[in-house]
Amino acid sequence: MIDITSRVASIVAASGVREGMVNVAGKGSTLGVTTIEYEPGAVSDLRRALEQIAPANDDYAHNAHWGDHNGFAHLRSALMGTTQTYPVRGASLYLGTWQQIILCDFDDRPRDREVTVTVFGE
Amino acid sequence: MIDITSRVASIVAASGVREGMVNVAGKGSTLGVTTIEYEPGAVSDLRRALEQIAPANDDYAHNAHWGDHNGFAHLRSALMGTTQTYPVRGASLYLGTWQQIILCDFDDRPRDREVTVTVFGE
Amino acid sequence: MIDITSRVASIVAASGVREGMVNVAGKGSTLGVTTIEYEPGAVSDLRRALEQIAPANDDYAHNAHWGDHNGFAHLRSALMGTTQTYPVRGASLYLGTWQQIILCDFDDRPRDREVTVTVFGE
Numbered sequence: 001m002i003d004i005t006s007r008v009a010s011i012v013a014a015s016g017v018r019e020g021m022v023n024v025a026g027k028g029s030t031l032g033v034t035t036i037e038y039e040p041g042a043v044s045d046l047r048r049a050l051e052q053i054a055p056a057n058d059d060y061a062h063n064a065h066w067g068d069h070n071g072f073a074h075l076r077s078a079l080m081g082t083t084q085t086y087p088v089r090g091a092s093l094y095l096g097t098w099q100q101i102i103l104c105d106f107d108d109r110p111r112d113r114e115v116t117v118t119v120f121g122e
Numbered sequence: 123m124i125d126i127t128s129r130v131a132s133i134v135a136a137s138g139v140r141e142g143m144v145n146v147a148g149k150g151s152t153l154g155v156t157t158i159e160y161e162p163g164a165v166s167d168l169r170r171a172l173e174q175i176a177p178a179n180d181d182y183a184h185n186a187h188w189g190d191h192n193g194f195a196h197l198r199s200a201l202m203g204t205t206q207t208y209p210v211r212g213a214s215l216y217l218g219t220w221q222q223i224i225l226c227d228f229d230d231r232p233r234d235r236e237v238t239v240t241v242f243g244e
Numbered sequence: 245m246i247d248i249t250s251r252v253a254s255i256v257a258a259s260g261v262r263e264g265m266v267n268v269a270g271k272g273s274t275l276g277v278t279t280i281e282y283e284p285g286a287v288s289d290l291r292r293a294l295e296q297i298a299p300a301n302d303d304y305a306h307n308a309h310w311g312d313h314n315g316f317a318h319l320r321s322a323l324m325g326t327t328q329t330y331p332v333r334g335a336s337l338y339l340g341t342w343q344q345i346i347l348c349d350f351d352d353r354p355r356d357r358e359v360t361v362t363v364f365g366e
Contacts, residue, residue, distance in 0.1 A: 023143045023361050025209050029159040036322040037273045038313060041306035044321050045315050049298060049304075056172060062163035071167050078158040078160075078168050082221070084327050085207050087222060087269045087360040094360060096272035099326070108221035114294045116209040116216060119142050145265045147331045150340035151281040176293060183292075184285035195287055200280040200290050204288060205345070207329050237329040239297045242364060 001046070003038040004115060008086075009093040011117045018091045020121015027114040030073035030107040032080035038100035044120035050076050056108070073106035080104065088121055101103045123168070125160040126237060127220045127222045130208075133214040140213045142243015146205055147205035149236040152195035154183035154202035160222035172198050178180040178230070202226065245281040245290070247360060249282040249344045252330075253337040255361045262335045264365015269327035274317035276324035282344035292323040294320050300352070317350035324348065332365055 004024070012022050026033050036042050054077070062070025084101070087094040095101070105113055126146070134144050148155050158164050175198070182193025206223070209216040217223070227235055246267070256266050267299070268276050280286050283339040297320070304315025304325055328345070 019362075021269075022241055023207050023209065025143075025216075027145075027221070028215070029164075029221040033320045035273060036327055037306070037318055039306070039309065041304065041309035042315065042322075044305040045319050049319050049323065053175070053297070060163065061159070061166040063158070065161065065163035071164065074159055075167050075171050076163045078164075078224075078322065079171065079202065081203065081206060081325065083206055083208060084325060085267050085269075085327055087267065087327075087362050089360065093247070094269075094271070099271070099273040100195045102322075103245045109190050113206060116211065117276075118141075118243075121220070121362075126324070145328075145329050147265075147338075148344070149338070151279060151286075151343040169343040175297070182285065182344065186282070187283065187285035194285065196281050196286045196292050197289050200278045200286075200346075201324065202292065203325065203328060204279055205328055205330055220301075238333065240331050240365075242265070 001043050001102050001105045003100045004103050008101055008117055012088055012093045012117040012119055015119040017119045017121040019089050020086055020088045021085050022093060023085045023118040024101060025116045026103060030070055030077050031082060031113060032077050032104040033082055033084050034080055035099045035101050038102060068106045073108060076106045123163050123224050123226045124125055125222045126225050130223055130239055134215045134241055137241040139241045142210045144215060145207045145240040146155050147221060147238045148225060151199050152192055152228040153204060153235060154199050155206050156202055157221045157223050158225060159220040160232055187233055192230045194207040195230060198228045208243050245287050245346050245348045248342045248347050251360055252345055256332055256337045256363055260364040261332050261365040264332045265329050266337060267329045267330055267362040268345060268354040269360045270347060274321050275316055275326060275357060276321050276348040277326055277343055279322055281330045282346060292335050308358045314352045317352060320350045
C-alpha cells in the first residue's frame with residue numbers, strides 16, 4: 001500500500017484545471033484505490049481487515065480453476081474498487097489533511113502497476 | 123453477476139471521445155457495480171464473500187420493518203457501491219486485460235436493471 | 245448516517261446541467277459516502293454490518309500509535325470510500341426511487357463535515 005497523493009496532486013497542478021475533479025484508476029483486477037490516513041497504524045489495520053474479509057490462504061475457486069494463488073487479491077480488488085474520483089478546488093487536489101490516496105497492490109508477487117489519472121474542469 | 127464490459131466499450135466507441143472517462147451507474151439500491159476477472163472461479167469467490175459479509179438468510183431490520191426479504195441486497199449494494207468511473211484512452215475503455223466491469227443484481231427475485239453510462243472528454 | 249440526496253439534487257438543479265454527472269466527495273478519512281434505501285431498518289443493518297467488519301472496540305494499531313480511539317472509523321472509511329459519482333439526466337440527479345445518497349460520519353465524536361459537490365455536463 002503506497003501513498004500516491006503527491007503524484008496525483010502534481011498532475012492536477014500541471015493540468016491548469018482550477019475547479020473540477022480528478023479520476024484515479026488502477027489498471028488490473030488485483031489492486032485497489034482508496035483513501036486512508038497514511039500512517040503505519042491505520043495501514044496495518046486495513047491490511048488486517050482485508051486479511052479477515054479475504055484471507056490469503058483460504059480456498060478460492062479462482063485458484064482451483066487456474067492454478068493461481070491470488071484468488072484473495074481478485075476478491076479484495078472487487079470489494080474495494082479500482083477507481084476513485086476526487087474534487088479539484090483552487091487548482092489543487094481537494095482532500096482532508098489526514099486523507100491520502102493509496103494504491104493497494106493485492107497480488108501475491110511484486111508487480112509494476114499503472115495508474116491512470118484524468119483531470120476535468122476549467 | 124453479468125459482464126457488461128463490451129456494452130460499455132461500445133458506448134465509449136460510439137461517443138467519439140478519445141481521452142476522458144466513463145461513468146457506469148446502476149439505478150437502484152439492491153445492485154452493485156465493480157470490476158473483477160470475469161471467470162467462474164473469481165465470480166463464485168465474490169458471491170461467497172458477499173454471503174459471508176451479508177448473509178441472505180440473516181435477520182435484517184429492513185425485512186422486519188417492511189416484510190421484505192432483501193435486506194441483504196440493500197446491505198451488499200451500500201457496501202459495494204452502485205457506480206464506478208473508468209478512464210477512456212485512445213478512444214477506448216481503458217481497463218486491464220483481465221479486468222471486466224460487472225453488474226451485480228443482489229435482489230431476491232429476477233429484475234430488469236438499468237445502467238446509465240456517461241462518457242466525458244475530447 | 246444522514247440523507248444528503250435533496251441537497252445534492254438542489255445543487256444539480258441550480259447548475260443548469262441537463263446531461264452529465266455529479267461527484268459527491270466527503271472531506272476526511274473517517275467518513276464515507278454511498279447509497280442506500282434510507283429507512284431506519286436498512287440504515288440499522290448497515291451500522292451493524294460495519295460494526296462486524298470494523299468493531300468500534302477492537303484493538304487498532306492506529307489507536308495504539310496515536311492514542312486515538314477512532315481506528316475503526318479510518319478503517320470503515322477506507323473500505324466504503326469517501327466519494328461517489330452519479331448520473332445527471334433531464335437536469336436532475338438520476339437515482340432509483342428507493343436509492344438515497346448518505347453521508348456516514350464514522351468518527352467517535354460529533355463533527356462538522358464538508359461535502360464537495362461537482363456537477364459536470366451540458
